[in-house]
Amino acid sequence: MSRTVTATYQVFPTPADMAAASARLFASKIEQAVAARGVARIAISGGSTPQAMFKLLADPDGPFLNTIPWDKLQLYWVDERCVAPTEPESNYGVCKELLLDKVPLPAENVHRMEGELDPEEAASRYEAVLRNSMKLEGAESPHFDLVLLGMGPDGHTASLFPHTAGLDEMGRIAIANHVPQKDTWRITLTWIVINQAAEVAFAIAGKDKTDVLAEVLTGERNVEEYPSQLIRPTNGKLLFLLDEAAAAKLPATTEVFTTPNGSRKVGTIEI
Numbered sequence: 001m002s003r004t005v006t007a008t009y010q011v012f013p014t015p016a017d018m019a020a021a022s023a024r025l026f027a028s029k030i031e032q033a034v035a036a037r038g039v040a041r042i043a044i045s046g047g048s049t050p051q052a053m054f055k056l057l058a059d060p061d062g063p064f065l066n067t068i069p070w071d072k073l074q075l076y077w078v079d080e081r082c083v084a085p086t087e088p089e090s091n092y093g094v095c096k097e098l099l100l101d102k103v104p105l106p107a108e109n110v111h112r113m114e115g116e117l118d119p120e121e122a123a124s125r126y127e128a129v130l131r132n133s134m135k136l137e138g139a140e141s142p143h144f145d146l147v148l149l150g151m152g153p154d155g156h157t158a159s160l161f162p163h164t165a166g167l168d169e170m171g172r173i174a175i176a177n178h179v180p181q182k183d184t185w186r187i188t189l190t191w192i193v194i195n196q197a198a199e200v201a202f203a204i205a206g207k208d209k210t211d212v213l214a215e216v217l218t219g220e221r222n223v224e225e226y227p228s229q230l231i232r233p234t235n236g237k238l239l240f241l242l243d244e245a246a247a248a249k250l251p252a253t254t255e256v257f258t259t260p261n262g263s264r265k266v267g268t269i270e271i
């Protein structure tokens, strides 16, 4: 029996409630990390799910913009499409529009993957960015305080898609991964690096994720088919922030916990 970890899942009524929980987690991890070490290192994913969180973090009337110590945050990406930062598919470009252009996060604290470059060159350069910014030596691995992930309806996370070579990369920090399903290349952190984080949180919403999430969390282990199953933090916490739709086929939650916006359901699963 290989190593298992306890995944905690918190279920919120709507995608907006789940996004609010993601924003609270983002802010609280920064506060905790800065209190402990004077700096917070967070890696974020792209796609559509994080966009509501970006808007909440940047909201001038919200609880985050003027309370997060932005100058103490070092922001990284989990993955990037191989496009220029000005393209609509760019994970960095979307985050820049919705968040970076609206918050006082110093430009030198923003570490984007250079999707406009040759994929392998971009991956190598990103490894150097991580090594330099985290002052890594030798074979030291990056340690993020938080890695925020999404999950595709095919069970991929980051840009680790089913049956792609990236799933077998164990010795690198960041790689170029060819994704035949999309006839494209992506730049992505490896699952080995993601699992070194102090906390990994999936933010997942929508009925198109119901079946795949149930497979990932309660089905047979099949990481080639469901790469999200590779995410089992070595010493960290694994959290799933879900809306009711995405969580519909998970075991009924066992407890209720309260948030600023009311009580929420929580469950745990060994994976």
Ligand SMILES: O=C(O)[C@H](O)[C@@H](O)[C@H](O)[C@H](O)COP(=O)(O)O
Residues within 6 Å of the ligand: 045, 046, 047, 048, 049, 050, 078, 079, 080, 081, 091, 149, 150, 151, 152, 156, 157, 158, 159
């Ligand atoms: O570059 C990306 O697209 C993401 O990093 C990817 O892994 C994303 O998290 C999932 O595809 C879910 O995407 P949605 O949030 O759009 O469902």
